[in-house]
Amino acid sequence: METTHGFDSALFRETLGHFPTGVVVITAIDGDGEPVGMVVGSFTSVSLEPPLVAYLPTRASGSYARLRTSRHFCVNILAADQQDLCARFASRTEDKFAGVGWRPSGQGAPILPGTVGWIECEVAEELDGGDHMIVVGRVLDLEVQRPTLPLLFFQGGYGRFALPSPVASSDPELIEGAQMAEIVRGPLEDLARDLGADCSVMIRVGDEAVFVTATSRGDSEPGSLAVGHRIPLIPPVGTVFCAQAPDSEVERWLDRAKASDEDRASFRDNLAAVRRNGYSLSLVPDDPTDRVALMSDYSGVDVMPIHERRIRQMIAESASLYEPVLDPDQTYDLHSVIVPLATGEAQTRLAIRLSRLPRGAGVVRIEGWIVALKAVAEAGAARLRVRAETAAADRR
Numbered sequence: 110m111e112t113t114h115g116f117d118s119a120l121f122r123e124t125l126g127h128f129p130t131g132v133v134v135i136t137a138i139d140g141d142g143e144p145v146g147m148v149v150g151s152f153t154s155v156s157l158e159p160p161l162v163a164y165l166p167t168r169a170s171g172s173y174a175r176l177r178t179s180r181h182f183c184v185n186i187l188a189a190d191q192q193d194l195c196a197r198f199a200s201r202t203e204d205k206f207a208g209v210g211w212r213p214s215g216q217g218a219p220i221l222p223g224t225v226g227w228i229e230c231e232v233a234e235e236l237d238g239g240d241h242m243i244v245v246g247r248v249l250d251l252e253v254q255r256p257t258l259p260l261l262f263f264q265g266g267y268g269r270f271a272l273p274s275p276v277a278s279s280d281p282e283l284i285e286g287a288q289m290a291e292i293v294r295g296p297l298e299d300l301a302r303d304l305g306a307d308c309s310v311m312i313r314v315g316d317e318a319v320f321v322t323a324t325s326r327g328d329s330e331p332g333s334l335a336v337g338h339r340i341p342l343i344p345p346v347g348t349v350f351c352a353q354a355p356d357s358e359v360e361r362w363l364d365r366a367k368a369s370d371e372d373r374a375s376f377r378d379n380l381a382a383v384r385r386n387g388y389s390l391s392l393v394p395d396d397p398t399d400r401v402a403l404m405s406d407y408s409g410v411d412v413m414p415i416h417e418r419r420i421r422q423m424i425a426e427s428a429s430l431y432e433p434v435l436d437p438d439q440t441y442d443l444h445s446v447i448v449p450l451a452t453g454e455a456q457t458r459l460a461i462r463l464s465r466l467p468r469g470a471g472v473v474r475i476e477g478w479i480v481a482l483k484a485v486a487e488a489g490a491a492r493l494r495v496r497a498e499t500a501a502a503d504r505r
């Protein structure tokens with residue numbers, strides 16, 4: 110379809126439709142004292158100093174004709190589960206606000222419920238934008254009221270944001286790892302019972318570890334890790350998976366910490382200790398329940414960049430808890446003991462982990478745990494090597 114200037118407007122729409130936008134509802138109280146609102150995708154931040162935002166209504170919009178009768182408006186950022194509300198405010202329905210429990214902003218503009226956030230503005234300028242207007246608003250007040258996934262509009266349809274997680278449910282690495290983990294289940298359950306601790310298998314998938322085959326010591330105290338939890342392998346986390354890795358892999362692991370030279374050196378020391386000892390230790394953090402909550406968020410369906418940032422921060426802040434040098438005259442509250450499974454592969458893929466261990470343990474007791482865990486790891490690894498050899502022989 111050509112415009113009066115010989116321009117292909119269908120191509121314009123089609124191409125611009127490949128650029129994703131968020132979706133907001135612009136609301137105000139019109140000159141008759143009635144609430145008015147319209148959906149726009151053309152919302153953007155403009156300036157931080159002074160704080161300005163803008164949206165672009167079509168000149169033909171009946172809603173905009175009413176919106177501009179007010180000096181104030183509110184931008185309501187729709188959440189991914191608010192498609193119904195979006196459809197209503199994009200329609201020409203008479204009373205778009207019927208049954209919507211809105212509340213007024215400081216200047217009276219409607220704040221819609223259930224949205225990610227809202228931004229109250231005073232109209233600063235209305236500029237020419239072809240068949241649209243460019244309405245610039247000065248920000249008066251704002252709030253994130255529900256830090257959840259926003260609604261997105263893309264290629265003429267709605268969608269939601271997803272982090273590019275390497276752990277898809279059908280990930281072959283994960284499935285194979287889980288099958289391998291089954292081999293150590295029995296001995297791990299025995300160990301959990303004997304030590305009064307939790308045991309789990311960690312599978313490396315890409316740059317993350319996934320917890321599988323958790324066996325519980327049998328109570329329901331909060332703070333334990335559920336099957337399916339994921340954790341990014343960012344230093345000091347992941348030493349057991351890097352201990353046998355080539356230098357290039359170790360450098361990649363260190364790079365992920367985005368750490369200072371000093372911290373990088375101490376992570377190298379951690380790795381050297383794990384290589385020497387054949388296990389990794391960590392001490393109980395101040396806030397184990399918070400950590401599990403963070404990991405649940407990070408492992409959830411709606412993973413957002415904020416979850417990744419928080420878990421990174423948690424790992425960075427807990428660096429001092431890893432690879433403590435044990436003093437025979439002290440007792441320790443150990444958080445975890447992790448031992449790799451040496452299956453004969455070039456890369457360590459599996460590790461077993463003890464957690465929720467009895468508190469206040471002396472060095473002799475801790476060494477006993479390590480010996481017991483290593484015995485399970487060695488027996489499991491031996492069985493996995495036999496399995497791999499049998500499978501290879503079958504293929505020949």
Ligand SMILES: Cc1cc2nc3c(=O)[nH]c(=O)nc-3n(C[C@H](O)[C@H](O)[C@H](O)COP(=O)(O)O)c2cc1C
Nearest residue numbers: 147148149150151165166167170171172199200262
């Ligand atoms: C995802 C989406 C984004 C939209 N973005 C805009 C926009 O940026 N500017 C605009 O004028 N209308 C936009 N619309 C259309 C209006 O929401 C809608 O057609 C209008 O409010 C109803 O017409 P009326 O204002 O004449 O009553 C959008 C609609 C949808 C569904």
